Each structure stands twice: as structure tokens, then as C-alpha cells.
Amino acid sequence: MSLRQNQVLPAAARKERFMTTSAIAASEVKPHRRPQEVAANSLGLLLLAAVGVWLIYELIAHPQQFASLLVIGVGNGALYALIALGYTMVYGIIELINFSHGDLFMLATVLSGIVAASWFSVDSFTFAAVGAVALALLIAIVVAATVNVAAERVAYRRLRRAPKLAPLITAVGLSFMYQWVGQRNFMSGSAPKQWSTMFGNGSFSIGSVRVPYTTLVVLAVTIPLLLVMVYLVQRTRAGKAMRAVAQDQDAARLMGIDVDRTIAFVFAVGGGLAGAAGLLYLQSVGTSNYNLGFRLGLIAFTAAVLGGIGNLQGAVLGGFLIGVLLSLNDGFLLGPHWSMTVVFTVLITLMVFKPEGILGTATTEKV
């Protein structure tokens, strides 16, 4: 199902499993849990319970508002999931946090705006507009994928065997360079830019809950894409190659897999998903800013970690969870001014209590 479920364990765990196949009995013995671990676990569960109680309280107190926030959250969550997939796939295969991924998404956002709004002046839901947006989607996907592959070819590939710090700093530098591109006047400029979109603020109502059209569009594009991704990784030859490379690059190479091409393919797919997310974001929000990718990239990264990094379903689940959590925060808790605080509190709390995420596999230190 995922890059590293069952067959493909993270580096350390798989080494351990490999070495202890004959001594399974020994590994079955549960290690003695230290009191502070137990305390940390129960504290984590307590926090989770508190969040649950808060959710139920809000649901009972303001059911209607809760439902509309849920709709908004699911729409945003789908976008986060698309971006998170790029993070999680790249991390799954070469254990790199591709810091520039969010900014790639920003570039795609602006580019799709240029194609749809500037070239074809899309501002209403007509047949021609749908065609133009589809073209914009295609261009955004292709360009984002190309840029991501180029970054891999030029930078990350040379650093694959370097200390971990090197590719990470490179990714940060690339993120700055992408922001520079986004800052140019032909792109987004240094101030937030408004674009006309296909639906504007159009919406319909189910009962008394307002559902924006864009949410439907986002879900209509996202869900098939996610299913395609799962199919790709799980059922195709390319997916098999990806899983093999994630497990052990050298062994994969000995089996005749072109490791470089497989990794480049993963970057292409991740970039393409970011491109799709860029178009959908622009069509649903209608503004772009050169530093937008930083914020959304971090939200998406948190989503990937929440679900268990390296795990496709985890990224999707995490994306929706974070989306809903953020929109509930906007409505009920602290308000949009504090959204990054909420996201990072989630991230840090996770790091402390459950670094492997919801669906991830626990890893031990590599020796």
C-alpha cells in the first residue's frame, strides 16, 4: 500500500528484521518499558482525549458552524494531502526532507494563474474556461515536475552520499531561489497578487451548510489523483522499482533497476502533484504570494509527519486531519492569526510523543 509498508521497512528497522529472522523469539520479548516512557505515552493519550472532548463539545454546541468548517477543512486538507504526498514520497525513497517542495507548489500556483487568468482571462464557469483551466493544470504539472527533476539532477543527485546536512541545506537554498523566481514581477511580484478564478466565491447549500464549488472541484481532482498514486506505487513496475530503491539502493541496482531514473521519476511525480495542488489552490483561493509556499509547505510537511512520513495513505490522512484541525482552529479556537502556532504545536507534540506518526512504523537508531 505504501512505499514502505511490510515489504519495505525504514532503513534501520529492515536491517534489524533482516538480522533477527532466526531469532524472532528473542525479539518477541517485549522490552521493559521505563516509567518515563509510560508517563509520556499516557500524557500523549491524555492530550488526544482532550482534543477529542473539545471536538465533541464544539459539535454539540455549534453543529451548523462545525459542519461548514468541516467542509472548508476537507477542501484545504485535500490540497495539503497533495503537497504532503510529494514530501512523503521523496522522503520515502531517499530520506531527504525536500524543503523546497512548498516553494515549487508556489511556483505552480503562480504559473497556473498566469495561464488561466492572464492568457485566457478565465473568470466564469464556461466551456472554454474549463478547457483553459485544464490546460493550465497540464502546464503546471509538467513544469513543476520538470523543475523538480532538474533540481534532483543538478543538486540532490550529487549529494546523495554526502552527510545529511548537505542536501538539507541545499534544499533550503533552492527554496530561497524559487522564492526569488516567484518574487519577479512577471510572476507574483513582491506583494500578494489577485487572480480571477473560475468560480470566484460561488457556492451552494446543503441544508444550511455552505459548500463552495471549489471544494467540490478540489475533491474531484484530488481523489482520483490519490487513487492513481496508490495504484502506481502498488501495482505498476515503476512502483515496484520505487519500493525496491527505497528499501536498498545497492540491492535494487544489482537487480537491474535504474536507481537514478527511479529516483528522478519519484521527483517528477511529487513535483507533478505539487503542480496540480498549485492550480487547485489558485482556483479556490484566488491570491498568490511569493512566500506562500513556505507556509503551505510546512503545513503539508506536518501532515506528512502526522500520517507517518514515507507512507502514502498516512500523508493523505494527515493532510485531511490538519486541514480540518486548522479550519476548526480558525472558527473556534485561536483564530487564523495563530494557525502556524497550532500546526507547529501539533508537529512538536508529535515529535515528542509519536515521531513515527499515525500509520508509520517505528524506527530504531541505525547502527
Next chain:
Amino acid sequence: MSTTTPTAPVVRPPAPKTSFLARFGWPLGFFAAGVLVFVFNQWILPETSTEFQNGFGSWLPMTAVNEALIWAIFALGLNIVVGYSGLLDLGYVAFWGIGGYVAGWLMAPFANQVHPSWANLSFSVWGNPLPGQERGIHINFWLVLIIAALVCAVAGVIIGAPTLRLKSDYLALVTLGFGEILPEVFRNGERVGPNGEWNITNGTKGIIGMDQIPTGPFQYIPGVPETIGTFDLNLKFIVFGLMLALAMFVSLRIREGRLGRAWLAIREDELAASMMGVPLMRIKLSAYAVGAAFGGIGGVLYATHIGGVLADRFNFSVSIILLAMVVLGGMGNVWGVTVGALLLAWINSTGLGQLGNVWNDVTGAEVNFASHNFLVFGAILVLFMLFRREGLIPEARTRQVLQEPERGEIESLGADMEGTAEDTAAEGGKK
């Protein structure tokens, strides 16, 4: 035939070089450079023609020099975390902010606005408030430096604590998280607490009216005022230069000691270090604490430099610019980092704009160079990581670490026939 094995002669490592120049060269050089800059700006520059003064002022204004000194202090602090200990910290701006707000609370009239019931608070410990701003809390600048360093050290431990169990790349993200949460707190801290009664940061309006820097016993020297005013840039230069010298001294000395060697050990191989008995948790936390303390000092200096604390200054790009300074100069090398920081800080504040003006004058183009700073800093990070990972002024030991593949990678190199891998394998063999 005797059965006794010949005893190997005891090989003593060569005694470290302790020539006069090696021991006292750098402080003397630093001192000389500082005196030169001060004398030139204080006495020689006012005597020159107005034209020269204007030209000089636009290329190397004293504010930019002072600011560069502060950046260098931050870069040295970050160097302890990133360069010495190998822990990537992407949220160093948090400490800058904390230091700044410590100054804002303890050295400005702002404390009156924190809570309605504090409106008449007036408290002073050898404080030097600006005229007419005597209310609020005013603590002596030099005491505030110490307090800010301590507060930041504690904050560093708090930020570091949740990251200790994590692998390096997660650690970067968690520090980044704190580096984002704290500025958000600074921006939104105007109405917090029950009923929004507490104003802990004054929001985006920021805190203004910083106290002056007292000169203490030096005021008896003729020509030295009792307090250094906001616009007395040359005297401020001395203060900032002294603090930079302190930061460099601490960085250099601590590296030779037990703690510094432990940092280098965990940077190079965490596992081996812990096997040798290095207490990982404590050593990592102390790296955060010491690095953060530098940040606290720098934060206070910066608050006095611009005469206030502005929440908008604390954003992510500051952390990255600092990282670029550390990378450019040479991770782990105090000299490299200082030079890199001074250079990049100057480029960021004046150099890029001035070079742009020259370029535009010569070619008749209309390029706004200052808007390209994202490209400059991004490219520095990427190009240095690709082609010169050890920085401009590398340290032999750092170069070795950064050129060498990780443990486990070495084992699998035999299976790998890429050009880069062969190069690294050859280098590994030479060692």
C-alpha cells in the same frame, strides 16, 4: 632469543605551537582593526571633504558596520549549534527575538502597558532611560545582557529538549517550528490571556524607547559621555566590537575544552561519541544553550542598535541568512564564520544596493539589485553545498567530516560505480 618484546618508544604528540603570534595574534589583530575603524570614523572622516564623506557613508556607513557586528555575533552562536555540534537549527531567529523582547521589557517604558494594573510601575536598577521616559522598568544595559543570555539559554534548552530523541532532519523541522511559533507570538501578543488584558509584546507596533548604554567607569576618561546615545554610532561600535570579541573568544576557547571536544565528537559520529562516554543529551542541550545565549546577547544589542524591537524583523529568512553566513565562512571555523557574517551582512544591508547603483550607472540599466537577495542567499547555500561544502576558510577537521560519506555509505561504496562515489572512496582510503 629473548622472549621480551621490544617496548615501543612512546610517541608524544608534537607540542602545540605557542609562539607569541599564534597565541596573541588574533586578539591583537582584532584590536588593531577595531581601533583603526574607530579612529578613522571618529577623527579622520570628519576632516575629509563632504564629497568623500558622502561616498564613504553610502558604501560603508557606520550603521551597517554596527549591524554587521551584531550579525556576526548571531552567526557565531549559530555556528556553535550547526558548526560545532552538527545540529541543524533553522529557527535561530527565535533567540534573536527573545533577546530583543527581554530588552524591550527590562530597558524601556513598555512595561507600563503590559497590564492595566502596571500602568504606574516604575522600577530602575542603575537604569539609563531616555529623557522623559523614566517610567516602566529600566535595568542597566550590562545587566540586561546577562539576563538575556540566561533567558535565551533556558529557552534553548526548552527548544532543544523535544528534539533530542530525533534524527537530524526532524530536528531541523522542530527548531524551525519554534522559530515560527515565537514570531507569531510576538506579532499577536498584544492581547493575550484572560479577556485579552495582557499585552506582552505590543504586537506589530513593537516596543520603542530603548535605554541608553552606560559607560560605567569609562566616563571619567575625557571625551567619553556618561551614556552612549542612540546616534553615537562610533562609541556603539566599540561596545558591539567588544561583544563580538567576547563571542569569538568564548567560541575559540570553549572549542578546546571538554565541552567543545564533545560537540565535535557528536558532530562527527554520534554513536561513537556516546560509546566513548559522551552524555549525548547533556552535550546537545548545552550546545543549544550556549548558542542561544549568544543569540540573547545579540538580540539586546540589536534592540539598542535600532532603538526598539519590531516583531516584523523576526522572520524565517533571518534564520536562513544566518545559516548562509555560517556555511559561506566555513562551518565550525570561528574566523570563517566571522568574516562570512561581516561580508554577508554588509552585502545584505548596503553592498547589494550599492553594487546595483554602480552597475546601473555603468550600463544604464535599471536593475533593482536589492530585490535579488533571495537569489544571492539561496545560491550561496546551494553552490557551497555542491562545490565547497567546507566554506571559504575551511577548517581541516571540518573538511574531512564534510567530504567523507556517512557510516554505512562507506560499506556500500564497493557496489557503486558512480564517479562521485569513487572520488569519495579514494579520499576515504587516503586517510
